[in-house]
Amino acid sequence: MKVITIRLPEGVVRELDVLIKCGRYSSRAEVIREAVRELVRKEFVSARSDLKVYG
Numbered sequence: 001m002k003v004i005t006i007r008l009p010e011g012v013v014r015e016l017d018v019l020i021k022c023g024r025y026s027s028r029a030e031v032i033r034e035a036v037r038e039l040v041r042k043e044f045v046s047a048r049s050d051l052k053v054y055g
Contacts, residue, residue, distance in 0.1 A: 006032070013028070016028050
């Protein structure tokens with residue numbers, strides 16, 4: 001796995017910590033990985049749809 005560094009607003013970090021305290025995730029990294037996977041999946045679906053329309 002590749003390591004990257006990001007900066008997030010304090011409010012977002014607090015919200016991540018709430019998700020962890022609720023037991024939904026075990027760490028900030030897990031929350032962020034899941035969010036990025038979901039974004040990439042969603043964007044790829046959208047990009048494929050765009051290609052079908054224009055291709």
